[in-house]
Amino acid sequence: FFEVTGYLQNWSVQAARDAIAADTDLILPLLDDHDPEVRIGAAYALAAASARAQNILSAFHARLLAEHDPAVRAGLVLAIAQLARAHQDSRTVVWMRTCWPDPARPPEVRVSAALGWMCLTDLPVPDELRAMLHDLATHETARLMAQLPWMRAAENTNSNGLHRCLCTMLYPDTPDAEDRWDDPWS
Structure with a gap:
């Protein structure tokens, strides 16, 4: 088996994913915790669970409708x-x-949805999506999303996680895309 990141999955990763799935009922209520960091x-x-994907997706969508914190929404x-992607x-x-x-959605939701869409499809990136990004x-959106584990995993010493994700996804065949891309956050 391969992880969603493309790396070969080992038994300990699968065991952790299975444990999360088994304890989903213990973790789901934390999506409603008063602390945004706990919700994140x-x-x-839960995104790493090996089973119960539809239940978890339903809970994510329900929480998204009620969520007021921009970082948690992202x-x-x-x-x-x-x-x-995993399922x-x-x-x-x-x-x-x-x-x-959708201009009615908050910027952090639109940017996160764009990242998600690019991860879930092999279709060419439309010009409309590039323009929206x-x-x-912005620098503000990147700063807001910097606290998310997905973005922390992508950051390096030269750029924040959002910038690095966008460079990698929008310019996959350009080795120095981070240096050449016109950084809208500068």
């Missing part, structure tokens, strides 16, 4: 994408595609 952590953990969208949920691809161009993936 719960979403991150994290929920990324968690939806991660879980959908090959094609409905989420369609949902992400409707989210990122250049408009909404």
Whole structure:
């Protein structure tokens, strides 16, 4: 088996994913915790579950509708994408595609949905998506999303996680994309 990151999965990773799935009922209530960091952590953990994907996706969507914290909203969208990728949920691809161009949605949801959509499909990145990212993936959005585990995993000494993700996804065949891309956050 391979992880969603493309690395060979080992028994300990599968055991952790199975443990999360077995304890889903203990973790799901944490999506409603008063502390935003706990809600983000719960979403991150649940996104790695090996089973019960539909129940977890439903809980993520319900929490997203009620969520007021921008960072938690961004994290929920990324968690939806991660879980959908691991479980090959094609409905989420369609949902992400409707989210990122929707001007009624908050910027952090649109940016996260764009990242999710790019992770879930091999389709070429539309110019509309690139334009939206250049408009909404601002320094403020990058700073807001920097606290998310998905973005912390992507950051390096030269760039924040969002910048690095966007460079890698928008310019996959350009080895020095981070240096050459016109950084909208500068």
